[in-house]
Amino acid sequence: MISDVNDLPFGQYLNFEELGLPQDFQQYFSLLLTPEHQLLVLTCSEMHLSHLQFDLRRRLQRCATNAADAFAAIHELEVSAEILKSIHATQPPVRAEVSTSVEMAAWELINQALAVSSSDIHIETRGAYAQVFFRVHGERLEQPNISSKRATDMCNVLYGVHADADNKGVSWDEKQLKEAVIEHVSDQGVHVQLRLSSAPIHPAGNFHVVIRLLVMDEKTLRPLESMGYAPAHIECINEMLLGSQGAVFLVGPTNSGKSTSLQAFIEKLYTSRGRSIKVITVERPVEYLIRSACQMGVSQHKTDWIDQSTGSVYTKYVAATLRQDPDVVMMGEVNDHDSAENIKHLVLSGRKTLSTLHVYEAMAVFARLKEMGIPPSVLYMRHFISGVIFQRLVPLLCPVCASSFLQAKQRGLIPLNTFNRVKKVSAGRLKHIKIRGLGCDSCAHMGIVGRTVCAEVLLPDECFLTHMRQDNVEGARAHWLAQKALNLNDLGVGVIAHAVLKMQEGLIDPMDIERWIGPIVLEARGQA
Numbered sequence: 001m002i003s004d005v006n007d008l009p010f011g012q013y014l015n016f017e018e019l020g021l022p023q024d025f026q027q028y029f030s031l032l033l034t035p036e037h038q039l040l041v042l043t044c045s046e047m048h049l050s051h052l053q054f055d056l057r058r059r060l061q062r063c064a065t066n067a068a069d070a071f072a073a074i075h076e077l078e079v080s081a082e083i084l085k086s087i088h089a090t091q092p093p094v095r096a097e098v099s100t101s102v103e104m105a106a107w108e109l110i111n112q113a114l115a116v117s118s119s120d121i122h123i124e125t126r127g128a129y130a131q132v133f134f135r136v137h138g139e140r141l142e143q144p145n146i147s148s149k150r151a152t153d154m155c156n157v158l159y160g161v162h163a164d165a166d167n168k169g170v171s172w173d174e175k176q177l178k179e180a181v182i183e184h185v186s187d188q189g190v191h192v193q194l195r196l197s198s199a200p201i202h203p204a205g206n207f208h209v210v211i212r213l214l215v216m217d218e219k220t221l222r223p224l225e226s227m228g229y230a231p232a233h234i235e236c237i238n239e240m241l242l243g244s245q246g247a248v249f250l251v252g253p254t255n256s257g258k259s260t261s262l263q264a265f266i267e268k269l270y271t272s273r274g275r276s277i278k279v280i281t282v283e284r285p286v287e288y289l290i291r292s293a294c295q296m297g298v299s300q301h302k303t304d305w306i307d308q309s310t311g312s313v314y315t316k317y318v319a320a321t322l323r324q325d326p327d328v329v330m331m332g333e334v335n336d337h338d339s340a341e342n343i344k345h346l347v348l349s350g351r352k353t354l355s356t357l358h359v360y361e362a363m364a365v366f367a368r369l370k371e372m373g374i375p376p377s378v379l380y381m382r383h384f385i386s387g388v389i390f391q392r393l394v395p396l397l398c399p400v401c402a403s404s405f406l407q408a409k410q411r412g413l414i415p416l417n418t419f420n421r422v423k424k425v426s427a428g429r430l431k432h433i434k435i436r437g438l439g440c441d442s443c444a445h446m447g448i449v450g451r452t453v454c455a456e457v458l459l460p461d462e463c464f465l466t467h468m469r470q471d472n473v474e475g476a477r478a479h480w481l482a483q484k485a486l487n488l489n490d491l492g493v494g495v496i497a498h499a500v501l502k503m504q505e506g507l508i509d510p511m512d513i514e515r516w517i518g519p520i521v522l523e524a525r526g527q528a
C-alpha cells in the first residue's frame with residue numbers, strides 16, 4: 001500500500017465526469033494516466049478488491065473501447081485514504097466545456113513553446129494577421145503567423161475558461177489591460193503556471209499578449225556550480241549563507257535569473273543544515289517550487305491581507321511569518337519603504353533573510369536601501385547585510401558552431417571600438433575568443449545553448465562598513481575592489497571581469513557582453 005505521496009507514479013489525473021463515471025466513485029478511487037498510457041486505479045484500502053472496484057474496472061474497460069485513444073492497460077493500486085484525499089484536493093476544477101478546436105490550438109502552441117524551453121510566448125496582432133514569438137534563452141524567435149481572429153479566439157478561451165480561482169470569470173477585452181493566471185499540466189505531466197498579460201496596441205483594434213511560462217517543477221533546479229558562478233563566488237556565497245541572521249541580497253534587472261538563484265541558495269542552505277531549519281518564503285507570486293520551503297504567495301486579490309495602515313500586501317504576511325517560527329525567510333522583492341521595513345524587522349529579529357532588489361551593481365544596494373528608509377545606523381551595522389550578489393545572464397555559445405572573433409574582425413564584422421576594448425583585455429588569448437556562429441543541429445540553429453551567470457559578489461567586512469559609516473563610498477569601493485579572494489584571474493572583482501574571463505575561454509560572445517552588461521572595460525584595482 002502506498003502511503004507517501006512521493007511514491008506515487010508520475011502522470012495525469014483523469015476526471016470522473018469527463019469519462020462519464022458517477023461522481024460517487026471519487027470517494028474511494030482516483031484515476032492516474034501514466035505517460036505510457038497505463039491507467040492506474042488508485043484505490044483506498046477499504047475498497048481494494050471490492051465489488052465496487054470490479055464495477056469500476058468494467059466501466060473503464062467500456063470507456064477504453066469507446067475512446068479513440070484507449071488505455072494500454074488498467075492496473076489497481078492500493079493507497080491510503082489520506083493520499084486519496086490529498087490527490088482530490090489538488091485536482092484541477094472540472095472543465096465544463098469539451099475541448100474546442102480553438103482551445104486545442106492554444107494548448108498546442110503552449111506545448112510547442114514548452115518543448116523548446118521557452119520562457120514566454122508573445123502574440124502581436126498586425127491587422128488581419130498576428131505575429132507569434134517564443135523567447136528562448138533570452139532571445140525572441142519568430143514562429144509562423146496566425147490570423148488575428150484566431151489570436152482573439154485564443155485569448156477569449158484562455159482568459160475566460162481557464163483563469164484560476166482568483167480571477168475566474170474575468171472576461172477578456174482586447175481594449176483593456178488584462179491579466180490572468182492559469183495552472184496547466186503539460187502533455188508530459190509537468191505542472192506549468194501560465195501568466196497572461198495583454199494590452200491594446202496601436203493602431204486601434206490591435207493588441208498584444210505575453211504568456212509567461214513558469215515550469216513549477218522541482219526537477220528544474222540546478223546546482224550553483226552549473227549556473228556559471230566562479231569558484232570564488234561560490235565560496236563567498238557559502239560564507240554569506242552562514243550564521244543565523246543577516247540579509248543576503250540578489251540584485252540585477254528583471255530576467256537576470258534572480259529567482260532561480262534564490263531557489264538554489266535555499267536548497268543549498270537546506271541541504272547544508274539538514275531538516276533542522278524551517279524556511280518560509282513570501283513571494284508575489286510563487287515562481288518556482290522549493291522542495292524544502294513553506295511558500296506563501298502574496299495575492300493582490302485577497303484584500304483582507306492588505307495592511308490598512310500602510311496599504312502594503314507584504315507587511316501582514318511578513319508579520320505572520322515571525323509567528324511561524326522560521327530560521328530562514330525569503331521575501332520576493334524589496335521595492336518600497338514597507339518591504340524595506342519588513343526586511344529590517346526580519347534581520348533584527350535574528351532571521352537569515354534572502355531577497356532581491358533592482359539595482360545595476362552590487363554597491364548600489366546600500367544607497368537604494370537608504371533611500372527606502374533604512375537608517376545608516378542599521379544599514380552599516382555588522383552582520384546586517386551578510387552579502388550582495390549582482391548578476392546578469394549572458395548567452396552561452398554553442399561549442400559546435402561558434403566562430404572565430406579574429407576572423408570576423410578580418411571580414412569587417414566587428415565594430416572597431418569593440419575590437420579595441422576586447423584586445424585590451426584579451427591577455428594574449430585573442431585567438432581563443434569566439435562569437436556566435438550560424439547555428440547547427442546541436443543548438444537548434446540558434447548559435448547558443450543557454451545562458452550563463454556573470455556576477456559580482458560583495459561581502460561587507462568591518463573595514464568596508466567603516467568607510468560607509470564615514471560616508472566614504474569611494475574608499476569602500478576601493479577596499480572591495482582590492483579584495484584578493486574575489487579577484488578573478490587578476491582581471492578584477494566586478495561583473496565585467498567575470499564576463500571577460502568567460503570571453504577569454506571562448507564561452508561567451510564579446511558583443512553579447514556589451515549588449516547585456518556594458519562596454520568591456522575593466523575597473524582599475526583599488527587600494528586596500
Ligand SMILES: [Zn+2]
Pocket residue numbers: 398399400401402437439440441442443444445446447448
Ligand atoms: Zn551550434
